[in-house]
Amino acid sequence: MLALGASTRRPKRQQFYDLYPPTFRRVEQLFAFIAQSRNFILFVLLEVLCFYFVVNTNNYWSASFFNTSNRYAAQMLAWSNSAREYTNLRQVNADLAAENKRLTTQLTQRQQGSPAAPTAYKADSLFANRFQFTVAKVINNTTTLANNTLTIDKGTADGIRPGMGVISPTGIVGRVRFCNEHYSVVTSILHSEFRVSARLVKAEEIGTARWPGIDPTRMTLVDISRNKPVSKGDSVMTSEYNSVFPPGILIGRISEVRTQPAQPFHDLSVALSTNFSSLLYVYVVDNKQAEQQSQVEKQIDSEK
Template identity: 65%
Template structure:
């Protein structure tokens, strides 16, 4: 306490000077319209800037919750869009999809907790497991495109075989040519993927979209796989050599959607029955 008193005693002249300056400043502002308006505008400008910085800091701190909310909204929109597309497929006018068939895909949002892209066979771990209805074989997509397929699960986590895997294949279709092929990663660049088995007789151009076909039960048809980047010819073969820009950026993957095909078990059971009767 004594040191504080000594400080004020030693600094009494400076403190008196500051107080008089503040008093003078107060009288100038209150007795002059010009300086009063100037002070008001300046203080408002700086106050607005400080408020903007404060809001920006708060928004940044809330980004995690905002991203989670957006992921939930995308989940709902994905489910609705898929239902509408399946109820009105590109088919003859007299065809009408069964309501159960049109509503067979269900989406569960999950957060990525681990992800690799540097290996020949890459995997992704998410924070949802069997307690959330996840099971092996389910497809996984991102807000922009295909991600992979669930490999194993426990109660709270699941491991996904990434599309960046040397043995993983995705039945895919060129949108314009309507030709079905197989998307497969060549193990080189995590931003590129190959599209195989597209006949040279089919016209292909750069920028064409490639989506999941309707001949697999893992993904809803129409999910973007990528866009054609380069077009070549496979040596001694009758197929295009197509390289695609992957739709999903795996280096910044945060949230994914696990796709449940509610009718997949029925389809698989029937197809296996046919195989055993051959």
């Protein structure tokens, strides 16, 4: 019986093969490849050894190898840094948007606290700090329609309400129209019904900016008296006569000046400062005193 049991016992190698057949097969294939390619592998090792001795015993080849290896290493490092920077662009853009929000808030507070005027007027802190900003990302945008809109990734859960103004780091964008909890639709300034009170800075004249519905890079500025001197390149900004946008937000610059006979106003074309085709981040403007201003102005209408 013992002899019979001993004769049926498998060798340890066969037991390992039964337990791990794929692993065992790969190991056998690896050793078989090394055995078949031993001459080539020995040749490569000898070449590497010769190269090592040549570089380390000859000053010219040592310097050449050092310079060449450093050049390729620097190139590889540059490619690696470029790839890393590209993958971090989303976070960089978000950080820049947050920083622009902080700077825009500070600038608006300074402008509202001490407006550029020849009087000694100085606003109180409540009025100067009435504008607050929320960073939002544009997730949909149209520029080729007669009435264009944007969609942003902030809604009522973030304090966004219909009627709020929307600006970008380069100028005005539009006004919030609809909201749900996490998204909002913005009426773009590239809309047939959009109007905004604008100030021609150099001429110190107030007019109305509107989009004629043709070129997404141009608006029209109307109601500017032809008696006022106007030149190409003059800045057009939001005026103090609206509660949606802070005053002093750039709209664009005069690109064409036309004067029609028997007309009391200039016909001005404004090159928009905001490039809507590449718009990525915007700031939603919350005027904390807009409701109080609206209530007071409604009393005038009720008395008529």
